[in-house]
Amino acid sequence: MGRATELHRAKLTPWFMKNHGNLWAKAKYEAKVPPYYYIPKSRDCLVLREQWIRAKYERGEFLDTQVCQDPCSAGSREGCLWKLRKGRRQFQKRQFLLSAREGVMKYFTKESKGPKAVISVESLNAMFQVDKIGHIHGLQITYTTDGQTRNLFVYHESGKEIVDWFNAIRAARYHYLRTTFPNVPEPELIPRITRNFVKEGYMKKTGPKQKEAFKVRWFCLDSQERNLIYFKNPLDAFAQGQVFIGRRDEGYEVRDDLPERVCVKKTKPAITLVTPVREFVFLCENDRKQREWMDALNGVITQL
Secondary structure, three states, X not given: OHHHHHHHHHHHXXXXXXXXXXXXXXXXXXXXXXXXXXXXXXXXXXXHHHHHHHHHHHOOOOOOOOOOOOHHHHOEEEEEEEEEOOOOOOEEEXXXXXXXXXXXXXXXXXXXXXXXXXXXXXXXXXXXXXXXXXXXXOEEEEEEEOOEEEEEEEEOOOHHHHHXXXXXXXXXXXXXXXXXXXXXXXXXXXXXXXXXOOEEEEEEEOOOOOOOOOEEEEEEEEOOOOEEEEEOOOOXXXXXXXXXXXXXXHOOEEEOOOOOOOOOOOOOOEEEEEOOOOEEEEEOOOHHHHHHHHHHHHHHHHOO
């Protein structure tokens, strides 16, 4: 009986250490993770995952002994980032200033005395885009100006610095959301701090008369804002247009065919996005991409 008990304990020990050891480490090293701090998932880019581990274990940023910064303080930051010049494929160092208290982000050029742009935190968003930007620390910042989507593509040589900027933007956004919507529960608020596009890629698009030639465009699907945004090129500063996507009971629908009056020389997998105003017609490179886009678009149409 004693021997059997020892064998049973020997088998349980690795399981116990794996599960309870992880719980102990989490309780110790994640004791004070701020609600706005982004905890990366396995599919996130390397710099996010690496800096999360370093923040926990090397720097001990979330130990119980640490003082947790309030969102207003954490959402204030100043420093330089390398920014892609509008219309050109080169980066230049620019001074950025983020103020959660003022609710704005600004950036400056060497030539300008005042800020080149003043960005409201209300529409501010940030997401890592290492492949699109071509840098392992590439960050895409988006915001709305005069009803139009604007992109800033930036990076920093330091992984810690760019992740700190990302979380500072999240802190500023959290401060804005918390003060603007004080009665919204935390679990509903957190997903709205920043977001990634649910789908990106090339499709061909025709015009409103559906007689125009199909042109290649880069599309980004923002499920939170329910917008399908399109650009001439992936790194363009301004969108060429966007399509609002409502719910099915509001007259929105996705079909995998072409309207009868639309003719194409070479048959390609098609998508028709039906809205109360007009039908938008797209062509995909192959069946797989058509299915991916249809699934993504239907996901927005069916969400509440």
